[in-house]
Structures are given as C-alpha cells and as structure tokens.
Amino acid sequence: MTLAFDFLLALSLLWSAGRTLTTPRLDRAIVLFMVFGLLMSLAWARLAAPDIGLAVAAIGAGLTGALLLDAYGVLRRKRGAP
C-alpha cells in the first residue's frame, strides 16, 4: 500500500515537473509549480523529514508561488490584456 503510494507520488512529481517546464501558458506553469512544491513536501514527509516538508510547503509552494503570481499579474497589466 505504502509502496503504491510512493510510486504514485514519484510519478506525479515527475509529471508535474515536466508539465511545469513544457506548458506554454505562464499562469498554468505557476499553478503547476505550486502543485509540484506541495507534492515535493509530501515526498519529504514520506522520507521521514517533516521539517523540510514544512519548510518546502510554506516557502517553496506558498510564498514563492504568491510572488510568482504577483509578478505574472504585473506583467499582464503592463502588456494590456493577455
């Protein structure tokens, strides 16, 4: 059961990483990046390192994602409508 979960987690990590890099739309890439960060924190928790998992979830996915979204908003307003 745990093995299946770990396998799924690894697979979804690879999938979200690939999608983040290849998706043509910036907004989707940012959301996928946050999804990747949350999956990554799950992976750290599974590796028995919940401290790193907490830090990744709070800073990697939360604050960085918010900063990226804010930057995207500024870019879009500067260009006019997308």
Added chain:
Amino acid sequence: MKRIGLVALVFTLAVAFVAVMAGAMLELGPVAIDLRTPVAQQLVNSGVTHPVTAVLLNYRGYDTLLEIAVLLLALLAILAVVGDAPAAPPRAAHPVLQTLARLAVPLMVVVAVYLLWAGAFRPGGAFQAAAVLAAAAVLLHLVGLLPGWRRPPLRLRVGMAAGFALFLVVAAGLLTQGALLQYPPAWAGVLILLIESGLTVSLALILAGLFLFLAREEGT
C-alpha cells in the same frame, strides 16, 4: 525528421546523465563522520528535545544567526531598489474572498504560534511559523484589506531588525561561556525560545516585506 533526431539525442543524453548520477550515488562509500550519535547524546544539554531544532539553534546557532542576517540584507537591498514610489492602492476583491480571508487569518496566527511552540519537541520552528504569518499578511494584501507598504516607519524597522539584534545580544552575552552561542544547559531552553520568538516576528515582517514593498504603482 531532423527535429526528431535532435529530440532523440537530447533524450539519450538525459538518460545517460541520470544513469551516471545514479551510478555515482550507488558508489558512495560509508559516511566518514557519523554525527547522529553525538547529536542524540548531547540532546539532554541542548534545552530542546527535537534534534533538528537542537542543530539549528544550539549546535550550529551561528548558521541561523547568519541566515537571518542574509534575509535582512536582502530586504534592505529591495528597499534600496524600489525607492520612494507610492504604494499601489489596494484593489478590493470579491466580498466572499474578503470574508474568507478574515476568517482564515486568525487561524493562521494560531497555527504560527503553535508551530513556534512545537519547534522545541517536534517538527516546526521559527522559520515555518514566520512563513505562515507572512502568508497571512500576503493573503490580506491580495484581497485588498492590507495596503502595500511604502517607506518603513520606525516601528516596522525596529520589528524587522529585532530578531537579529536579539540574537546578537544573546550571542554577545554568552561570549564569556568560551565559544560563540554556547548556552549554559540550564538556560538553553529559555534562551532558544526567546531567540525563536524574536526570529518569528522579524522573519514574518521580512518575508511579508519582500512581497508588500514590491506592491507599487505600475510603471515606476
């Protein structure tokens, strides 16, 4: 056709790289210095019962001291770059979102205090607590309840520097112990909690500042 060949080449190179890296990982010898035993042995003297917190704030306290210094420096650099442009007026979000944020922020404050307190004996600590607090401030800003920060008033400056200053004062006060940041075992728990509380407030303000000082009028 040429494109497919290129993709195949890149794919082969990537697979070869992964194979070499995996091989290197498997070739790794046993660790020369095993620090787990000394960390566990000295845990009773460290003032906390969670090994990660003990390493971060006791055994390698100066790393954390320099870390907060670097973050403070990053914020000062941002303040120097953004200059004096007026802060953008907050754009009010949908009332439902605003109500949701009003409900969520008190919970986030409680979670941050819990994380700070829990850091002594289970995963948690100042950095995570500060990130949650900063996220609460960012959330309030995004729904239009908290305007972007302009020039930092004195209170804000003091709050941002307080964690680092408190850490430095403790370090200076303990210099008579022989080594930098060597806590006496009886006082270690209290001192670590004091430093962590200061760090939480300052780090939350700094992390929120990274976001809120950059919320300026367009085109400046």
